[in-house]
Structures are given as structure tokens and as C-alpha cells.
Amino acid sequence: MTKYDASSIKILEGLEAVRKRPGMYIGSTDKRGLHHLVWEIVDNSIDEIINGYGDTITITINPDESITVSDNGRGVPIGTHASGKSTPEVIYTVLHAGGKFESEGYKVSGGLHGVGASVVNALSKWMDVTIYTDGLISNIKFRDGGFVESPLKTIGTTKKTGTTVTFMPDYEMFKNASFSYTTIMERMQESAFLLPQLTVIVEDIPDEKKATYHYEAGLISFVEYINENKNTLHKVINFNSTKNDIEVNIALQYTDSYNENILSFVNNVKTSDGGSHEVGFKTGITKAFNDYAKTNGLIKGKEGNLDGSDVREGLSAVISLKIPEKLLQFEGQTKGKLGTPEARSITESVTYESLKFYLEENKEVALLILEKALKSKVAREAARKAREAARKGNGKGSKEKLLSEKLAKATGKNYAKNELFLVEGDSAGGSAKLFRNRETQAILPLRGKVLNCEKASSHDIESNAELKQIEYTIGAGLGPNFDVKESNYGKVIIMTDADVDGSHIQILLITFFYRFMRPLIENGMLYIATPPLYSIEMSTKGKIYIATDEELEEKKKTIKGNYKIQRFKGLGEMNADELYETTMDPRNRRLLRVNLTDAALAEKRIHLLMGDAVEPRKEWINENVDFTLEDDFRK
Ligand code: 1YM
Secondary structure, three states: OOOOOOHHHHHHHHHHHHHHHHHHOOOOOOHHHHHHHHHHHHHHHHHOOOOOOEOOOOOOOOOOOOOEEEOOOOOOOOOOOOOEEEEEHHHHHHHOHHHHHOOOOOOOOOOOOOOHHHHHHOEEEEEEOOOOOOEEEEEEEEEEEOEEEOOOOEEEEOOOEEEEEEEEOOOOOOOOOOOHHHHHHHHHHHHHHHHHEEEEEEEEEOOOEEEEEOOOHHHHHHHHHHHHOEOOOOOEEEEEEEEEEEEEEEEEEOOOOOOEEEEEEOOOOOOOOOOOHHHHHHHHHHHHHHHHHHHOOOOOOOOOOOOOHHHHEEEEEEEEEEOOOOOOOEEEOOEEOOHHHHHHHHHHHHHHHHHHHHHOOHHHHHHHHHHHHHHHHHHHHHHHHHOOOHHHHHHHHHHHHHHHOOOOOOOOOOHHOOOOEEEEEEHHHHHHHHHOOOOOOOEEEEOOOOHHHHHHHHHHHOOOHHHHHHHHHHHOOOOHHHHHHHHHOOEEEEEEEOOOOOOOHHHHHHHHHHHHHHHHHHHOOEEEOOOOOOOEEEOEEEEEHHHHHHHHHHHHOOOOEEEEEEEEEOOOHHOOOHHHHHOOOOOOOOOEEEEOOOOOHHHHHHHHHOOOOOHHHHHHHHHHHHEOOOOOOOO
């Protein structure tokens, strides 16, 4: 029997607090929160390897949906803690325990990480820890969120060292969430790129999947991976330097595409919102290319300067910094943005000096990249002139003529309130125009499929009638020159038929917006309209609309008397008034907001999947685009 004294009660109260408010410790109790448990345990293994002990981490999804994380480090110390309890018991039951967390090193400190292994225990049905150290195999077991089921005991002898933790998340708390092999694999692959000494093995036993990652060449391999399937202009450029205890490591490579893809990390944690190191990097490359172009007579005078967006066209880069704990500053709600001011100047000077040297040594590469940057500059200036001309024309310019043909404008001048409906087909477009709210709703019918923008340049958009229409209608520019504040609409709503063609048009449009008007998505301004699938006309109660097959089955059970069901295959099958009432009227409609969860992954996916295969494309939509309900249907 385990006895509980005063200190044990305090500990159990601590763990109980975690169970009461899990969100405060792990962010959420959805899929993301569930995976947070894994990262929390894995971080301890990674720290051990960074400190120079061990080189391999194994993560296993077990058949019972528990997770095992294992490393070959020194093994958690098994001695007795000052409290009289074993060290492992303290580490896994006391919040924020573990002497190492106050160390001087490069401890992972970004985001929510580092809340400690005890939080994982608190949110688990059971946890089992086996430690290989000092020639012994030791084991301790916990149950029901941190109660000691069996205290630390020796269960054998061994020559190896390491730690193995298996835990069963309390699925009562993580409702509807399950572990994803892909999520774990992708995250661990990223760690393997960042730590060349690391080997990671990820195994999903129920699904019989297994992967091993080890990248001797580190960031160089990372950039090669980002650019696989793209046409690259040169070998990956890699440089590193350490100043004032801050270590900078950068790899970059240009492709012939028009996309910019910069990933940054601090102490092996992704800084999704960039920060001072990214700013320094961008300033550094802009200066290096402008210097080179001037010295070699490619540009003259100040107006000739390339701007940041010109030199980043087609650039893929990974920036990784190691910053001592005492200099770390993070900003923003999710702590995904580096604040440390020193990181900016150091990254800028390392980038500038190294790139300058590289360009001098590799003239052909320098010219290839500069040729591309100069083209971007010409296109950018032409686009700006066209925009200014259109604005000065004030309703009488040539763009106005182009627009007037198909677009039914909104009369209201409160742009934030105005909505632009992009409607599949002229006939549905016609219906939408009839009953719309003229003050706030504009209709732009689209004919057929729009261009697949995965490989398109700004120039391709300008020569594509359909997309050019969209660009001019929204009126806020394109690509690097897109200014979301200039948008003529607060909502852009894609309205297509509820069939395969409709879905295809949706993703082609989302790709266009992702590539050329990304801030529109980032600001939550892109939506998908969801027309109902059925109407039921009842002899007693009139007509109602039904959104899904499940809802139809439910409804059928409750209806008394005669009724007639109609299935709408397309928007065109609805009467104009029905279309307005069900799909456009803010009181009844249901809009899905498109939002990007992970731009870097989406970037990779889009690139891979905007080919000819339809299935993987659907998968991409499901994995990278969240559809959240804007307003409830028929409240
Ligand atoms: C599968 C999870 O936790 N490995 C791990 C953890 C520790 C050590 C080694 C370790 C650290 C130190 C000294 C040190 C931890 N130790 C502590 C504490 N894998 C996993 N591997 N010896 C061993 O940092 O000084 C907390 S975690 F607090 F005991 F030092």
C-alpha cells in the first residue's frame, strides 16, 4: 500500500490542477494537444542528445493507442531525491521538476514546450517508465493521472543506457482525438534535419508503418527536401557563424519558381511567425544582391535598387539559431516570434558577408539569380503603374471596362462590409445577381475551371482572363504587391456546385489565393458557401432545406403527412430566390472560413499535389485547410 503524506497530497493537488485546466498546460485537448504530450516527452530525449549523450530516439504508436518514446542517453537518474522520493517519481509527479531546466545551456524554450513530463503523466490513464543506467534496469508505474502504482524498483541488470516512457493518454479528456503517424513523422523528420547527429525511428504498429530519419548534411538536406521536384538554379548554399554566444546556421537555394519559402528555428523549435532573425536574414540578402548588382553594373542609381520581394522570388531557405536561455525573447500570442534584438544584427551580418563572398566566387550563379530578381522588379513596377492608372481613371479606365461586363458590383461604399461571390457558371451567377443584397453583395460569375496556379507567375495571371478579373475586382494587387488593406471586399466567398467539379474549382481558387493573395486567407477573409443538398416540401409545414445526407435521414423520421424531397445537384437547379435564401442570406447561410494551419506544410503539399492526382489533393484539403463554421445553419 502506498501512504500519502502532506507533500504527496500537495503533488496530487498540482496534478489535479492540470486535469482541471489542461488547456493552460498543453494549449488544447484536441489533436494538437494530444500530440503535445508526445513532444513533451521527446523534448527530454532531444535535450539529452543535444547535451552529447546518445544519438537515437524511437517513437512507437502501440496497438492499444498508447505511445512509447525511447532514447539511448544516460537514462534518467535513479538516485533518491532530497524529498526522500526517487528522482524519477519527482520528475513525473512534480510540476516543472527536473534540475536541468535551470541549466545554462540551449534548453528548448519556445512556445508551450517545457511544461514537463509530469503534465503528461497527469493527463494519462497510466504511465510506465523504464530506465537503463548504472548497470541496472529500473521501473516505475503510475496510474490515473499520477498516482504511483508501483514505486521505482530494480527489475534487472544491463550494459546499455537510456530511458523508455510509455503512456496511455486519458482519452476521456482528448475526445475524438487520435495519434497521427504523419504528424509525428513530419515533426521528427524536422528534428532530424536540425540535429545531424540524431537518428529517429517512427513506427505505427497497428498500421504497419515505419520510417527512419538521419541527415548527416543537416540543413543542406532540409533545403534539398523542400526543393525536391523543383528546378533548382544551383547547389544549396550553407553558412554558419557564432557571435556573442549566438550560433547562426543557414542553408538556401533558389528555384525557377516564383515562391518564397523561408523556415526559421530557434533552439530547434520552429518560429512560425518569424521574428528578428528572419528580418536580419532578409535585410542581409537584399543588401548582398544590391551590392553585387551595383558593383557589376547591373543596376544604376538609387531607383535601380532591388527590393526584398525581388530577391526572394524562388528562394527556399532554412534559418536555425541557437540562443542561450538568458538572451531568449519570444513575442506574439503563440510565442512563435523571436524578439531577441541581437539575433537580428548577427543574422544580418552573417548573411550579408557570406553571401557577398559566395556571389563573388560564383559569378554564373550570381547572374542567374539576379536575372530573375531584375525580371521581378520590372514586373513589380509595371503592376504598380497599372494600379495607379486604374485608380486615377476613377471608374473610367480600361480596367473598369473589363470589369463591367460580368461583375455585378455592390453599391455600398463600406468595403469591409462588402462581399464578393465567385460563382461557378453564368446561369447560377445570373440567379445570384437577381436576389442579392445590392448594397453589400457583388457577384462575379466564373466560366469553367480556373488556371492551376501552382506553377503560375504574376505574368501568367495577367494573361489569364478569369484570374485577371478576380485580381482587378478585389483591387488590392497581386503576390508581393498584394495589400490586403486595399481590398474592395471584406469577404470573398467561393460558391460552387456541391459536386466533384465544384470541389475542384474550390481548390484551384484556394491555390490561387494561397499563392497570390495569401494575406486574404491569413486575415480570415476567404470563405466557401455551402448550398443545401436537399429541400423537403411538406403538405403541412411548407418547405425546409437540408444540408447533409445524415440530416435528411434524421428529418425523414420526424415528418408527419405527405412530403416531397428534391435533391439539388447544382446551384442552377435552385430558383433564384431559393439560392439567395439558403446560401447567400446572412441570416440563414452557412459559410466555411478557409484558414491555413501550417503554411510551410501546405506549401510543400500544394507543390506535390497540384499535379494530376485527385485523391491526394483531397487529402491535402483535409489536412491543411480547416473549415470552421462561420454562422450556424438555420438557427
Ligand atoms: C523518453 C524520455 O526523459 N531522457 C532523459 C531524461 C533525463 C536525462 C537523460 C538526464 C539528464 C541529466 C542527467 C541532466 C532527465 N533528467 C532529469 C533530471 N527520455 C528522457 N535522459 N542525467 C540524465 O540534465 O543533468 C530530468 S529529465 F532532472 F533528473 F536531471
